[in-house]
Amino acid sequence: MPNLYQPQLKKRVLKTLEEDPLFKAIETIKTFPSSKVVSFLIGAFLHKDEMVRWKAIACFGVVVKKIADQDIERARVIIRRLMWMLNEESGSMAWGVPEGFAEAMFYSEVLRKEYLSIYVSYIWDPKDERKYKADNYLEFPPAQRGII
Template identity: 40%
Template sequence: MARFRALKTELRSMLEQPDWEASLQHIAAMPAAQTVGPLMSFFLFGGEMKWRAVTAFGLVMGKLAQEDLEQARIIMRRLLWHMNEESGNIGWGIAEAMAEAMINSQTLANEYNRMLHSYIRETSDDDNYLDHPPLRRGVYWGLGRMAKKYPELIRPSVRALSWGLQDEDPEGRGLSAWALGFIGTETNIPALKSLLDDTCPVELFENRKVHCTSVAQLAQQAIEHIQSHHTVD
């Protein structure tokens, strides 16, 4: 227990530094069995610390998947359990961590991308749809993050992300628009244009920095991405 507390303090100190990115490779080189728990505990902090911990977690998982794929799968299943209401956990940062793990491992992406998608897909059967708006934001962000790297893998999520443009949660709408910018088509543009007067603020973590933007700005950016891609095609 003392070792765990000491490691948690060490990791927190590294991630709180202005040059926290310089510590990422060092954290990734540490044994995953020791770092996964402390990093997950930092998801609850919110803000910059959550995002930094999610980033470090993804690198740890990418390395683990190369060295011990089965152990990486066990941790991914642990994340899925945390998203389950029966687990008794709220799930803060879990969807984001799943996405970041998949960003760092094509194998994990191939195996678990559908699970991430399931959290915003409503069906007539028992489904995984998340009723809590802050948790849906994490899924929208995760799908957008993955869509930048694996557009073909995430393209089946276009319909669900389109529904997300009408989410009751403003940040959910903005993050859905951002994600659609990477995999949407011209058929999504009218719905995106309907958000151009939506000035609700959105926090977006991109390129390892937190950006303060708005639903309207993200919708405009998505429209430009889609039109640019269509022009190139």
Template identity: 35%
Template structure:
């Protein structure tokens, strides 16, 4: 990321958006992280310009945009995780994409992205934690193991952020689900079992959660 630091931020926005459509998971997730870093730099100069980037991501998720919106939810989560100010304005919008009474995204593949993005924002932000937990729960029964795993990841963060949710236990089928899914660790794609994602934090660390790179 350091190699991008000397480049004018506004000249990077377009190229980074194009990498959201990469078929390579590592490239796509790295571009998401780079976009979050870029947006943070822009926000330091102009909060309104940073908001424009987030609005573009929202627009990409609309049918009217003509696009699919790949990477938009993941990037929103990454940006909002690290900005309390932007999270206050846009956090509820990101969470609405898993809300059946909100702006629920029905596209099966986009649901993976929104589950990842919701999990990412919930690492640090306390916005709508309990309602998010409710809206995430149905994804535990998904036939798509990646959606199951991303839902478990997000719900684990919910559990960490709310005293009322701390006693929550995942269903037995999740606790024993040894299906391996790809997970981005901040720079590389690794593989982890869904059961490992369901472990409490201290057990997860001791278990050596990330099995393969």
């Protein structure tokens, strides 16, 4: 892979997501520097084309797994970034973030073991007293659907 500057790399990532079928896009994205493309993939969660969004989400899981295999603390930072984006205090509605979070856990057993209980807490209604109370409950139905 040639050394690409950030703007060139971002354009390549978007072009790949827009033009390639899913499995080819995943294989291409895997050849890019993982730590550099992860932010571009998160940005693509908001793309106007739904297919591009879903390809970005699928690629995100693979990229985060690759990062986790090389540097688990770096992968944890990425997951905590997603958790912040899901927090109401962040001031944003993080479209695609629940799905990307799930993809990362699907591919990485380490991340799944560490974060699955937190992930589930986003849909655990704090009014339900059968289990522990969680303060992470997402009240916005589209976000709940993303978690589910």
